[in-house]
Amino acid sequence: MPNALPAAYTITPPNRPLTGRVSPPGSKSITNRALLLAALAEGTSRLTGALKSKDTVLMARALREMGVMVQEPDATSFLVTSTGRLQAPEEALFLGNAGTATRFLTAAVATIEGTVVVDGDEDMRLRPIKPLVDALKSLGIDAQSPTGCPPVTLRGTGRFGSGRVEIDASLSSQYVSALLVAAPFGDGPIEVDLTGKDIGARGYVDLTLAAMRAFGAEVESRDDGSWLVQPTGYQATDFHIEPDASAATYLWGIEALTGGKIDLGVPADAFTQPDAAAQAVIATFPDMPGVIDGSQMQDAVPTIAVVAAFSNRPVRFVGIANLRVKETDRIRAVANELNRIRPGLAVEEGDDLVVNADPALAGQSRPARIETYHDHRIAMSFALAGLLVKDITILDPACTGKTYPEYWDMLANLGVHLTPAA
Incomplete structure (x- = not known):
């Protein structure tokens, strides 16, 4: 071929x-979660069984633009080395039509001190992100999305806030996962609560929690619609992707x-x-x-x-x-x-x-x-x-x-x- x-x-x-x-x-969903978690962990993580595709390439490129070293020793592995903190990129992050990367990075870059624009292609600019932006605002983060879809502009202070945050996940479970992944960088514990019990593909939140815990996060599932995340940050680890x-x-x-x-x-x-x-x-x-x-x-x-x-x-x-x-x-x-x-x-x-x-x-x-x-x-x-x-x-x-x-x-x-x- x-x-x-x-x-x-x-x-x-x-x-x-x-x-x-x-x-x-390899799983696209798990690969993109693992890439971001490794980028948020201090040290070097080896990811094996990974997917190399357009979506994961876009995620890896965005992480490199934020100061993370992402190496590819073979066709199914990434070697990710990071200080544990992302840096403001020189230009807007372009993520094509990669929904996972766009939503997860919108929350993650809120931990950066500086201005970051998260953007995508014409199709991504039609995909809603307002529930996530509203949740970030409730944590005191300056996040703006005039259309309710990308591009999103975030002006970060290096802090992610603390306390209780509500999220409407009826359109996508990725909004919840994005908040959860960034929450270990809170100034204190962060409680993430659904505004209702409706959530798209709840099983993907379970994937997120499992990956977070593998990288050292302390997160407690309180009930079907509430999670408590401690401000632990992440630890580098070796991680295999199914x-x-x-x-x-x-x-x-x-x-x-x-x-x-x-x-x-x-x-x-x-x-x-x-x-x-x-x-x-x-x-x-x-x-x-x-x-x-x-x-x-x-x-x-x-x-x-x-x-x-x-x-x-x-x-x-x-x-x-x-x-x-x-x-x-x-x-x-x-x-x-x-x-x-x-x-x-x-x-x-x-x-x-x-x-x-x-x-x-x-x-x-x-x-x-x-x-x-x-x-x-x-x-x-x-x-x-x-x-x-x-x-x-x-x-x-x-x-x-x-x-x-x-x-x-x-x-x-x-x-x-x-x-x-x-």
């Missing part, structure tokens, strides 16, 4: 079970749709990431449940929805309103592209997505050029449709570099024929 990908790939259905061994890349469960969902989808067997080298129950719950749902194919709650496995929903298009009964996805503020409006994107394959295949009902399953699609020729909206998950999910339906073309395949740069190589190595298209 060439380094420079074509404008599009047309997928030829393999017409056989796909089998083999595939090692998913494979990416969101990437694994595509492999589980390949197994289900082709009747094959992919050895991931790690069982589904060994993952600590929320999206691992998708394996049990995908394994019910072709008799998938009529209602699927995607609230705690949000990044897996596009994968499951494409698999559901070939199931034996319609499937309604609920609890997925937060998908409207991801890299793109994923509810609309999935519905649009399923309907491009066959009109009426999907319907938006409020913030629910109904997939009107049609197993007879398998083996048909349904010429469709799938728009990917600069969204890696739309590209990778809809490639699965091309395993059963002829003449599916995926536009902008390079967008998968955000989290899974080897995705198309992986398909080709399993025997899927990809034809470059204009």
